[in-house]
Amino acid sequence: MTKPMVVMLFIQLHLTAMLSIFTVRILEVTSLAHWEAILLDCVLEMLLVWIYLKGLSRFPGKNMIEIISETTGSWLARLILLPFAVFLFFHLTLLNRYQIFKINVVLLQDTPLWAITLIYMALPLYAACKGFSVILRISAALFIFYIPFVLFSLFISAHNFDFHNIFPIWDPKMTFLAQPTYYSSLISFSGFLFLGMLSLDKPFKPSRLMLVMIILAFFYLSTVYVPLLIFSEEVAITFQYPNVLASDTIDLEWVVFDWLPTFSVVSSTGLGILEAATTLWTATTLIKKLFLPINEVWIASGLTLAMFLLSMLVKNSSDLNHFLLMNSIPGIYSMLVLPLAVALSGLWKRRASA
Numbered sequence: 001m002t003k004p005m006v007v008m009l010f011i012q013l014h015l016t017a018m019l020s021i022f023t024v025r026i027l028e029v030t031s032l033a034h035w036e037a038i039l040l041d042c043v044l045e046m047l048l049v050w051i052y053l054k055g056l057s058r059f060p061g062k063n064m065i066e067i068i069s070e071t072t073g074s075w076l077a078r079l080i081l082l083p084f085a086v087f088l089f090f091h092l093t094l095l096n097r098y099q100i101f102k103i104n105v106v107l108l109q110d111t112p113l114w115a116i117t118l119i120y121m122a123l124p125l126y127a128a129c130k131g132f133s134v135i136l137r138i139s140a141a142l143f144i145f146y147i148p149f150v151l152f153s154l155f156i157s158a159h160n161f162d163f164h165n166i167f168p169i170w171d172p173k174m175t176f177l178a179q180p181t182y183y184s185s186l187i188s189f190s191g192f193l194f195l196g197m198l199s200l201d202k203p204f205k206p207s208r209l210m211l212v213m214i215i216l217a218f219f220y221l222s223t224v225y226v227p228l229l230i231f232s233e234e235v236a237i238t239f240q241y242p243n244v245l246a247s248d249t250i251d252l253e254w255v256v257f258d259w260l261p262t263f264s265v266v267s268s269t270g271l272g273i274l275e276a277a278t279t280l281w282t283a284t285t286l287i288k289k290l291f292l293p294i295n296e297v298w299i300a301s302g303l304t305l306a307m308f309l310l311s312m313l314v315k316n317s318s319d320l321n322h323f324l325l326m327n328s329i330p331g332i333y334s335m336l337v338l339p340l341a342v343a344l345s346g347l348w349k350r351r352a353s354a
Contacts, residue, residue, distance in 0.1 A: 002136075003204065006195075007212060009139040009278065013191035014216050015150060016275040018223045019243060019268045020098050021324060025185035026224050027237045033171035034224050037182060040174075042217040045189040045335075049213065050206040052339035056196060057203045058346030064196030064338060065289045071345040078290050080341055084193075085291070087330035088283040091187065092276055093307040094324055096120060097314045099272040102241055106265045117311055124276035125304045128284055129297050132198075135277050142270050149267035161229040184328035188220075190335050191275075196342060197282050240317055280304070 030037050059067045069077040100116050108116060127135050176182045195204065227242035236242050244265060284300045292299060314320050 003200075003208075005136040005140050006198065006204075007209070008143040009136060009274070010191065010195070010209070011212060011216065012139055012143060012147070012271050013194070013275050013278060014189070015147075015219065016095075016268070016271040017188035017191055018216075018220050019150070019271070020095060020188075022185055022188035022220065023223045023227065023242050024240065025181055025188070027228070027233070027242065029176040029179040029182040029185070030171070031233055032168045034228065035169070035221060036171055036174055037176045037185070038220050038224060039217065041186060041189055042213065042220060044186070045192065046210060046213050048335060048339045049192045049195075049209060051343045052192065052196060053204050053206045053209070055339065055342030055344070055346040056200075057205070058350065060203060061199055061201050063199045064342050065286065066199075067345050068341050069290075071341075071348055074290070080337065081286060081290060083330040084334040084338060085283060085286050087190075087327060087334050088279055088286070089303065089307070090310075090323065090327040091190070091331065092279040092283065092303075093310050094314070094320060094327060095272065095279075096124075096276055096307065097311045097320055099269060100311070101317065101320070102244070102265055103269060105241070106244065114312065117308055120273070121276070121304050121308055123273050124280050125300055127273075127277035128280040128300045132281055135274070135281060138277070139274055142274055146267050146270045150271065158226075161226075162232070163229060165229050165232045166225070180325065183332060184325045186335065187324070187328055187331040190331055193334060193338060194278055194282050196338060197285055 026034055026037055055067070056064070062070075065077070065081065068080055072080065096117070100113060100120055103116055103120070104111065104113055127138060223243055227236045227239070227246040230236075230246050231239070231242070239245050280300055280303060283303060284296050287299050287303075288294065288296055314323060
């Protein structure tokens with residue numbers, strides 16, 4: 001495990017989230033000055049990552065499960081981390097379902113959803129069972145081969161931009177803060193939580209990831225403003241897959257795929273499988289260490305089966321949006337409480353050793 005490989009995975013987990021639910025959520029809650037909501041989310045994540053990494057740096061060679069368990073005891077640690085386990089399970093199920101809906105609409109219209117789901121979930125299961133080192137190697141390969149495709153799909157339609165659609169650019173009341181849907185968009189920034197599951201002898205310094213996060217903030221802005229500048233707010237908000245449709249505004253005969261949305265979906269699907277494998281590995285590790293000390297293969301297989309059955313209950317995008325909003329509660333809890341719990345554990349250790 002090397003830090004550059006971990007950074008590659010960190011970037012790809014965020015790209016997966018921003019290319020799935022994030023764009024639609026931001027367009028739903030803001031009709032002007034979309035950058036305010038986006039940058040507020042980015043600044044909040046930067047703050048949480050800084051707190052998280054500062055706490056982890058006090059415990060070289062340990063993950064957050066061990067840190068919190070040593071500080072609070074195993075039973076209280078289970079209580080603190082249970083909402084995180086719930087969030088991981090539903091987050092994986094729902095984002096998988098989103099990707100499967102997109103594959104079904106764009107690529108495999110005549111294939112039953114259950115068949116696509118079985119194939120899609122089998123790949124993350126295999127990677128998670130092989131371990132985190134395999135996930136990192138897959139991440140490095142995807143970073144080289146898929147990231148250029150993702151960026152190409154995102155920016156290829158830039159010459160169709162109508163910059164009049166950017167106005168108005170200021171919302172002094174920040175009305176999006178009163179919208180519950182806005183808080184479900186925060187889940188797109190939960191990709192940093194896996195860092196606490198790594199037992200690094202030399203934990204990351206917060207400053208090392210800040211530059212990466214500034215770059216990611218540009219891409220978060222891009223995933224919203226690309227469809228916004230092409231279609232306008234009134235039109236873009238009606239789309240379920242605005243970035244896919246943005247790529248459809250261009251016709252290039254030399255592209256490998258005849259239809260550019262296919263290009264976009266194939267690229268984002270590769271990232272989605274990587275994100276699913278990482279989340280499944282995180283959930284499996286958490287459950288084994290705190291709740292069910294059995295072989296990881298059995299835990300991962302059981303979670304995959306449960307996710308498959310649950311995903312069959314999500315019939316359409318309306319159901320998906322409803323469950324995503326509900327899952328934002330344990331998600332926001334995990335994003336806020338876990339960094340604070342690790343940081344407070346670090347302060348307790350420093351005072352105890354003083």
